[in-house]
Amino acid sequence: MSLTKEALQHIEASHKTGTEAAEGHALIVGDNFKLVDMEKYQDQRRRFRGQFRTKGLKDFISYVAGRKSEAPVFIDRDAMAACSYLDIGIPERPGHCDHSATLNLPKTPEFTAYLHADGSTFDQEEMVELVEDWGHLLEFENSKGEPLERTKVIHAFRKVSLEDLTNIESEKQEHSSRVGVMNSVTVKNAERLPAVIYWKLTPYEGLTERTLAMRVSSKTKGGPSFGLRAIALDAAKEEIAAEFAALVTDGLPESECLLGTFQP
Missing domain, CATH: 3.30.720 (Signal recognition particle alu RNA binding heterodimer, srp9/1)
Structure with a gap:
């Protein structure tokens, strides 16, 4: 094995002539028998890495x-x-x-947004922002399966309000009486809100475009808000992976x- 000038200088710096090892690709030098790889002193690597x-x-x-x-x-x-x-x-x-x-x-940004929305609850403002940000990908359908326009959906989310209904039932008998109070909160004009949102997106770069569905539910506790849940997401993930x-x-x-x- 021929040694370069740099290799010889390295050996001299060790104050001791080295003993070749590994078929000449390394030297044993110094009092502690340190193993020195000589590859960096050669013109080429031993193998591609x-x-x-x-x-x-x-x-x-x-x-x-x-x-x-x-x-x-x-x-x-x-x-x-x-x-x-x-x-x-x-x-x-x-x-x-x-x-x-x-x-x-x-993942594409739109698929990341879809996964983030799954299982989340949005207030009115957040729901409007979601539709405005990703509306170019979305299609909407009410509980009757009828399509809804995006602009009307945004307006419906902005104007949504709650209706508090109280029903009192009274029953009097000869030796007793009973009064029952039933309270319910409903979303007014719910038919204007989407029941299902369809996302048309490419989930990963290089894959084909597909449509993923998401169910919308209204929540009334603490003010109007909306829960989103992906439909058959596990099956869609299997198809994407395949x-x-x-x-x-x-x-x-x-x-x-x-x-x-x-x-x-």
Whole structure:
């Protein structure tokens, strides 16, 4: 093994001539027998190493396909992520797994807003802001299944009010009497409010657009407010994850694509 000037200077600085190890790729130097990697003093690395991380589906596919590696691709459907250790090797000749490509597909802002709204309660002002911010994606339907216009929906949320109804029942008998008071609070003009909101959105970058439904319920305690709940969200997530896995698999026909994660 020929040594560069920098390598010789490093050895001299150790005050002791080194003993070669690891087939000449390292030296044992000093009284404490310190092992020094000589790779940084050589013209080239011993092997290619690096970690490619991306949020782009097409970029991940392009990078993995461009390396022409036989390494498997591991697809984590729950995390909407994929990873390939391009120098993993084979069981008979395992690699170091120093060269990897990782994809973490990000949620779109509109899908993040949808998930945030799910299970949340909004007052009148917050509900109006939600419809104004994302109205270009939304369609509305009342309890009868009839479509509602966005501008009228915004107006209905702004003008919503509560009606307090009190009903007194009185019953008198010969030896007893009973008075019952029933109190109920209802939302006036509820038919003008949407019962279901449909979000038309792309959940993750690179995936297809889909429509997700959200049910609206009115709450009367402490003033008018509205609860939102996603409809069949778990089923939609399964469909989204299946589409993601299919896109990675179809984009890398030469690679073995496996569902799961791998820890080297």
